[in-house]
Amino acid sequence: xxxxxxxxxxxxxxxxxxxxxxxxxxxxxxxxxxxxxxxxxxxxxxxxxxxxxxxxxxxxxxxxxxxxxxxxxxxxxxxxxxxxxxxxxxxxxxxxxxxxxxxxxxxxxxxxxxxxxxxxxxxxxxxxxxxxxxxxxxxxxxxxxxxxxxxxxxxxxxxxxxxxxxxxxxxxxxxxxxxxxxxxxxxxxxxxxxxxxxxxxxxxxxxxxxxxxxxxxxxxxxxxxxxxxxxxxxxxxxxxxxxxxxxxxxxxxxxxxxxxxxxxxxxxxxxxxxxxxxxxxxxxxxxxxxxxxxxxxxxxxxxxxxxxxxxxxxxxxxxxxxxxxxxxxxxxxxxxxxxxxxxxxxxxxxxxxxxxxxxxxxxxxxxxxxxxxxxxxxxxxxxxxxxxxxxxxxxxxxxxxxxxxxxxxxxxxxxxxxxxxxxxxxxxxxxxxxxxxxxxxxxxxxxxxxxxxxxxxx
Amino acid sequence: xxxxxxxxxxxxxxxxxxxxxxxxxxxxxxxxxxxxxxxxxxxxxxxxxxxxxxxxxxxxxxxxxxxxxxxxxxxxxxxxxxxxxxxxxxxxxxxxxxxxxxxxxxxxxxxxxxxxxxxxxxxxxxxxxxxxxxxxxxxxxxxxxxxxxxxxxxxxxxxxxxxxxxxxxxxxxxxxxxxxxxxxxxxxxxxxxxxxxxxxxxxxxxxxxxxxxxxxxxxxxxxxxxxxxxxxxxxxxxxxxxxxxxxxxxxxxxxxxxxxxxxxxxxxxxxxxxxxxxxxxxxxxxxxxxxxxxxxxxxxxxxxxxxxxxxxxxxxxxxxxxxxxxxxxxxxxxxxxxxxxxxxxxxxxxxxxxxxxxxxxxxxxxxxxxxxxxxxxxxxxxxxxxxxxxxxxxxxxxxxxxxxxxxxxxxxxxxxxxxxxxxxxxxxxxxxxxxxxxxxxxxxxxxxxxxxxxxxxx
Numbered sequence: 060x061x062x063x064x065x066x067x068x069x070x071x072x073x074x075x076x077x078x079x080x081x082x083x084x085x086x087x088x089x090x091x092x093x094x095x096x097x098x099x100x101x102x103x104x105x106x107x108x109x110x111x112x113x114x115x116x117x118x119x120x121x122x123x124x125x126x127x128x129x130x131x132x133x134x135x136x137x138x139x140x141x142x143x144x145x146x147x148x149x150x151x152x153x154x155x156x157x158x159x160x161x162x163x164x165x166x167x168x169x170x171x172x173x174x175x176x177x178x179x180x181x182x183x184x185x186x187x188x189x190x191x192x193x194x195x196x197x198x199x200x201x202x203x204x205x206x207x208x209x210x211x212x213x214x215x216x217x218x219x220x221x222x223x224x225x226x227x228x229x230x231x232x233x234x235x236x237x238x239x240x241x242x243x244x245x246x247x248x249x250x251x252x253x254x255x256x257x258x259x260x261x262x263x264x265x266x267x268x269x270x271x272x273x274x275x276x277x278x279x280x281x282x283x284x285x286x287x288x289x290x291x292x293x294x295x296x297x298x299x300x301x302x303x304x305x306x307x308x309x310x311x312x313x314x315x316x317x318x319x320x321x322x323x324x325x326x327x328x329x330x331x332x333x334x335x336x337x338x339x340x341x342x343x344x345x346x347x348x349x350x351x352x353x354x355x356x357x358x359x360x361x362x363x364x365x366x367x368x369x370x371x372x373x374x375x376x377x378x379x380x381x382x383x384x385x386x387x388x389x390x391x392x393x394x395x396x397x398x399x400x401x402x403x404x405x406x407x408x409x410x411x412x413x414x415x416x417x418x419x420x421x422x423x424x425x426x427x428x429x430x431x432x433x434x435x436x437x438x439x440x441x442x443x444x445x446x447x448x449x450x451x452x453x454x455x456x457x458x459x460x461x462x463x464x465x466x467x468x469x470x471x472x473x474x475x476x477x478x479x480x481x482x483x484x485x486x487x488x489x490x491x492x493x494x495x496x497x498x499x500x501x502x503x504x505x506x507x508x509x510x511x512x513x514x515x516x517x
Numbered sequence: 518x519x520x521x522x523x524x525x526x527x528x529x530x531x532x533x534x535x536x537x538x539x540x541x542x543x544x545x546x547x548x549x550x551x552x553x554x555x556x557x558x559x560x561x562x563x564x565x566x567x568x569x570x571x572x573x574x575x576x577x578x579x580x581x582x583x584x585x586x587x588x589x590x591x592x593x594x595x596x597x598x599x600x601x602x603x604x605x606x607x608x609x610x611x612x613x614x615x616x617x618x619x620x621x622x623x624x625x626x627x628x629x630x631x632x633x634x635x636x637x638x639x640x641x642x643x644x645x646x647x648x649x650x651x652x653x654x655x656x657x658x659x660x661x662x663x664x665x666x667x668x669x670x671x672x673x674x675x676x677x678x679x680x681x682x683x684x685x686x687x688x689x690x691x692x693x694x695x696x697x698x699x700x701x702x703x704x705x706x707x708x709x710x711x712x713x714x715x716x717x718x719x720x721x722x723x724x725x726x727x728x729x730x731x732x733x734x735x736x737x738x739x740x741x742x743x744x745x746x747x748x749x750x751x752x753x754x755x756x757x758x759x760x761x762x763x764x765x766x767x768x769x770x771x772x773x774x775x776x777x778x779x780x781x782x783x784x785x786x787x788x789x790x791x792x793x794x795x796x797x798x799x800x801x802x803x804x805x806x807x808x809x810x811x812x813x814x815x816x817x818x819x820x821x822x823x824x825x826x827x828x829x830x831x832x833x834x835x836x837x838x839x840x841x842x843x844x845x846x847x848x849x850x851x852x853x854x855x856x857x858x859x860x861x862x863x864x865x866x867x868x869x870x871x872x873x874x875x876x877x878x879x880x881x882x883x884x885x886x887x888x889x890x891x892x893x894x895x896x897x898x899x900x901x902x903x904x905x906x907x908x909x910x911x912x913x914x915x916x917x918x919x920x921x922x923x924x925x926x927x928x929x930x931x932x933x934x935x936x937x938x939x940x941x942x943x944x945x946x947x948x949x950x951x952x953x954x955x956x957x958x959x960x961x962x963x964x965x966x967x968x969x970x971x972x973x974x975x
Binding site: 156158159160181202203205209210211213214216217226230231232233234236237238239240241242243244245246247249250252253254258270271272273274289293296297298299300301302341342343344347348350351402403404405406433436437438469470471472473474475476477478482486489490491493494495496497498500501503504505516517 | 614616617618639660661663667668669671672674675684688689690691692694695696697698699700701702703704705707708710711712716728729730731732747751754755756757758759760799800801802805806808809860861862863864891894895896927928929930931932933934935936940944947948949951952953954955956958959961962963974975
């Protein structure tokens with residue numbers, strides 16, 4: 060049986076690529092390898108997705124769904140025995156309802172395309188992350204993407220009102236709810252959000268939009284202790300009354316990294332403090348919100364929560380602050396980084412980092428350690444850089460140190476990136492055997508032939 | 518086999534009540550009947566819940582879980598063949614973490630008890646509803662409760678970080694996540710939230726707390742058209758920059774009902790307008806927030822979005838406005854009410870109500886129609902009152918009119934109350950056959966012997 064020919068008989072001929080063509084396509088952002096698979100099929104409708112899945116299911120062929128290929132955990136890797144189902148031909152924004160504040164999209168729509176489309180209506184789709192220019196909304200949903208504004212607007216899960224998914228056997232489950240409140244039986248969309256393509260293929264989404272904020276405040280502040288960082292979060296959250304949109308903490312070494320050459324960033328405040336926080340709020344009124352924001356910072360200064368502060372006076376300032384926080388590529392200078400995306404209770408963070416800092420020298424020798432993250436939602440990015448020649452040998456030991464270190468603090472081995480293949484060995488640190496058994500029960504119920512994204516997660 | 522004796526051998530003897538004792542207990546709020554069942558067992562730990570379920574599972578005995586018995590859809594009714602599992606002995610607030618802003622509770626804790634416990638720490642648990650004094654947090658989770666502040670804080674689903682549930686066979690799935698971001702495999706808690714006790718028994722919860730708002734603004738406004746109501750929602754939401762907490766609309770006849778004797782409420786503004794809206798915001802600073810709130814109302818007045826407004830100048834005013842909105846018992850004066858809890862897109866509401874208003878006289882004759890609801894989240898309460906003697910005969914016809922009327926607008930037959938037994942016949946109006954089939958697949962996978970809350974939902 061020739062899979063490429065068979066698929067071409069099911070959908071438009073040009074919608075199917077063979078293995079040779081795939082070998083010319085990149086396997087994803089930040090990756091050096093190219094795609095492998097028996098074939099790629101690019102349906103343009105839900106019906107075509109259904110037809111393809113029904114056929115693959117009958118044949119027992121594994122299917123890997125791909126969106127924008129911006130994932131970081133090898134969650135969309137395919138083997139040479141599998142078929143890739145790419146959503147790249149399903150990029151239609153079907154509807155933007157300004158009054159109901161919903162958008163209806165095909166799953167292949169790129170995040171930024173939706174952001175731009177709704178901006179014209181004075182609305183926002185609040186999910187935002189670095190890969191906005193290539194990540195798809197279907198991929199955002201399948202991985203429950205997080206990003207920069209989770210403390211204000213939640214994760215992708217909180218922005219999906221309805222969805223349509225195709226099950227492994229081709230059954231279309233259309234649950235395109237547009238309502239904020241709908242308690243009519245099980246909330247089926249939750250099954251597909253965050254399950255990394257293992258339970259079904261998301262084909263369409265109804266997304267919740269929000270009114271566009273009319274003002275934007277930001278400050279970069281220096282903090283003397285982690286206790287003060289935690290109290291500052293509570294203080295700012297309370298003082299801003301619902302407008303706090305980001306609370307990004309940088310440990311000293313990360314701040315120094317991104318504000319010292321070869322990094323292009325300039326330090327807005329002295330680089331000698333132990334912690335820095337980028338605080339941001341999104342509001343309704345530029346003047347009144349600035350007053351409130353500055354007053355909250357002044358109170359924090361009076362109470363000793365912050366030691367120094369640089370307040371953004373222009374959009375350029377805001378961008379400059381974010382550019383520091385986002386200049387993560389500096390961690391690749393002078394060595395090879397092992398990058399982590401963990402979460403743990405705020406009260407435990409300092410102890411977790413201290414233990415890691417103490418253990419690293421004896422366990423792995425020469426290294427650099429950087430920590431930063433979305434503290435407002437418990438999410439830390441930990442980066443350990445080692446000399447490039449030692450990377451492959453040291454990586455497993457570093458992973459063991461970081462992940463085993465989380466165990467004592469009930470931490471999560473993946474705050475937002477997901478499990479994919481990369482973190483699969485570490486899943487049992489965050490989930491117990493009965494939880495994993497229940498995940499397997501769900502997988503068995505929805506995909507009994509295990510054709511969808513084989514071997515991912517567990 | 519004597520079930521009562523068998524259960525008494527499994528748990529503390531006093532934790533098991535027999536059928537005779539149950540017949541002296543009310544079946545729930547607003548109900549005239551008493552409890553029926555073979556027995557009621559009241560475990561005090563998760564382990565006891567597990568032991569009881571494992572035994573019932575082995576015997577093939579149906580189990581109905583009960584919380585505070587405040588449900589409105591007969592979702593916790595038991596038959597004489599079933600065992601009631603009551604969470605009333607699991608009322609321990611295990612932990613309040615002020616910095617992480619989480620509460621860990623047993624499922625039988627009453628909503629108001631948690632509200633009061635966290636208030637002492639200057640935090641809130643933002644779920645709020647009329648039955649707060651008896652509804653349990655486990656019941657709130659099992660039914661995905663909504664309430665008065667959904668536009669600001671979401672439904673119960675959005676407030677649960679982790680949970681522990683016992684499956685039908687007694688397996689304990691403890692997924693007590695305390696983290697806002699945790700993408701480690703399937704989000705299992707979603708299965709149990711809103712599934713009305715049909716997939717497992719929720720025994721413990723980790724709940725997300727919020728900083729306590731420092732100020733409170735409210736106004737009752739009159740609006741000339743439904744178009745203006747919808748635009749007012751957008752205007753207030755945008756102008757208040759995240760602080761809008763309620764947007765409760767009353768159609769004229771409901772406003773007149775609750776502000777005219779025998780109702781005790783006084784009308785703060787003239788009762789001749791077609792629509793009234795109770796707008797509320799929760800903020801951080803009394804003076805600044807009041808200024809902003811009043812300015813937003815002034816702009817609305819200038820733009821013709823509102824025709825008149827009464828602004829609350831004290832907490833007593835706020836309470837008086839809410840007392841009008843909450844005086845739903847007036848609908849029982851002079852007749853018998855059929856009460857609905859539906860949701861539909863805001864753009865469709867006016868047409869839906871107009872069609873219903875036109876159809877009622879010819880279909881059912883003498884009646885009164887009242888409409889009000891949480892417009893901010895699409896949720897309408899529709900109440901049709903008929904002469905008491907005609908109630909039983911007319912009720913099915915009224916249900917058919919309201920629910921069939923929703924079909925054309927992709928509405929939901931249950932915005933927040935759930936399906937239970939009462940709305941089971943109408944589920945297919947809001948959910949398609951493939952959705953219901955997938956619900957059955959999940960039920961079969963998690964409870965293959967169908968012992969949990971038999972016959973509810975579908």
